[in-house]
Amino acid sequence: MKLAMIGFGQAGGKIVDRFLDYDDRTNSGIVRAAIAVNSAKADLMGLDRIPQENRVLIGQARVKGHGVGADNELGAEIAEEDIDEVQNAIDQIPTHEVDAFLIVAGMGGGTGSGGAPVLAKHLKRIYTIPVYGLGVLPGTDEGGIYTLNAARSFQTFVREVDNLLVFDNDSWRQTGESVEGGYDQINEEIVRRFGILFGAGEVSGNQDVAESVVDSSEIINTLSGGGVSTVGFASEGVELNSGGGLLSRFTGDDSGGDGLDAANTTNRITSLVRKAALGRLTLPCEIEGTERALLVVAGPSEYLNRKGIERGRKWLEEETGSMEVRGGDYPRQEPEVAATILLSGVTNVPRIKRLQQVAIEAQDNMEDIKAESEENLESLVDDGEDELEPLF
Ligand code: GDP
Numbered sequence: 001m002k003l004a005m006i007g008f009g010q011a012g013g014k015i016v017d018r019f020l021d022y023d024d025r026t027n028s029g030i031v032r033a034a035i036a037v038n039s040a041k042a043d044l045m046g047l048d049r050i051p052q053e054n055r056v057l058i059g060q061a062r063v064k065g066h067g068v069g070a071d072n073e074l075g076a077e078i079a080e081e082d083i084d085e086v087q088n089a090i091d092q093i094p095t096h097e098v099d100a101f102l103i104v105a106g107m108g109g110g111t112g113s114g115g116a117p118v119l120a121k122h123l124k125r126i127y128t129i130p131v132y133g134l135g136v137l138p139g140t141d142e143g144g145i146y147t148l149n150a151a152r153s154f155q156t157f158v159r160e161v162d163n164l165l166v167f168d169n170d171s172w173r174q175t176g177e178s179v180e181g182g183y184d185q186i187n188e189e190i191v192r193r194f195g196i197l198f199g200a201g202e203v204s205g206n207q208d209v210a211e212s213v214v215d216s217s218e219i220i221n222t223l224s225g226g227g228v229s230t231v232g233f234a235s236e237g238v239e240l241n242s243g244g245g246l247l248s249r250f251t252g253d254d255s256g257g258d259g260l261d262a263a264n265t266t267n268r269i270t271s272l273v274r275k276a277a278l279g280r281l282t283l284p285c286e287i288e289g290t291e292r293a294l295l296v297v298a299g300p301s302e303y304l305n306r307k308g309i310e311r312g313r314k315w316l317e318e319e320t321g322s323m324e325v326r327g328g329d330y331p332r333q334e335p336e337v338a339a340t341i342l343l344s345g346v347t348n349v350p351r352i353k354r355l356q357q358v359a360i361e362a363q364d365n366m367e368d369i370k371a372e373s374e375e376n377l378e379s380l381v382d383d384g385e386d387e388l389e390p391l392f
Helices: 009-026 041-045 072-081 083-091 111-126 144-160 179-202 216-223 262-278 306-320 350-381
Strands: 003-008 031-038 055-057 100-106 131-137 163-168 228-237 292-299 324-331 336-344
Touching: 003 009, 003 083, 003 111, 009 031, 009 041, 009 100, 009 111, 009 131, 009 179, 031 041, 031 083, 031 111, 041 055, 055 083, 072 083, 072 111, 072 144, 083 111, 100 111, 111 131, 111 144, 131 144, 131 179, 144 163, 144 350, 179 216, 179 228, 179 292, 179 324, 179 336, 216 292, 216 324, 216 336, 228 262, 262 292, 262 306, 262 336, 292 306, 306 324, 306 336
Parallel strands: 003 031, 003 100, 031 055, 100 131, 131 163, 163 228, 292 324
Antiparallel strands: 228 336, 292 336
């Protein structure tokens, strides 16, 4: 499906930048327009691919291009004050060619954390197409203020969007990586998972005709009804052979008409579906109780076998208990078969409960420290015996 992506704040801008790169590399055609919004001028200048005219600096009167310093209340305020500037940029894009908006933001910071929900509310009032959020949770080692920001932004963002897709930095942290290097890998993981998902509804005419291609309406229907979503993913490499046909590295018996064994292609798909659902999700959660799900199996069309997809879909129905599990294929000339699973309307998410607990503790601590700080400063400045006098 075709998206208008708006990256709010530094993380949001960088991720949208990376989506443009993914689009170029894979020809998936999902980014119809890309906009970056930030209160920090340097962050906007650091982007590579988003066109200059689509980079919107907000809050200049208040913070002079220096950012809001992880103050998400200020982030929300300046977004509200300067919403017209963002709207001016959106007015330049052909929204009639767009299936949905996707607002991307890191929820632990200030500008995106506060501004993204404000923009979602604004867009929902004006447009009839869905407004989705892609919210990134901070790592647990980032500290109290980031956790508190994320917990408050989460509550607000989920209420204002048609669906909030969540990616948890904490689950994807790699030890021994520099933060920047780590983000590079994490951002690649984000665009790969969400790129396949949204790309599935955007199969162009000259690509292989699949048995049951996922349509963008199926993505929209899976996301409709609101709530929180997570995405699972698993892939296995397959080889393109020199004759232009395809041979799997893992296929021993190639007795099928196209050189592939049907039982093997079926089994590969069902095992990938299990791995995707039971492996690392973008937001870790219990999959039982998921309201709606969508299974997308991507790969060279020879490997996309209807029986495998149908079995995988049935298995997902049993595991989630959902009556609304859609499934289909996404033919791509890439040397891998990949199962991507969108779990929409997840409610059993211990990670969010922990985030909220830590946020409440951080909030209490901050209030205590604030209450004590005046007293502490007074006792520091006071010489005890009133022997010293201030100058004036
Ligand atoms: P803002 O510019 O004030 O909106 O704040 P940032 O976007 O810089 O940071 C918000 C949060 O996003 C941080 O606490 C990190 O958890 C996360 N973050 C920052 N940069 C990246 C990035 O490149 N990728 C990912 N996945 N997360 C990031």
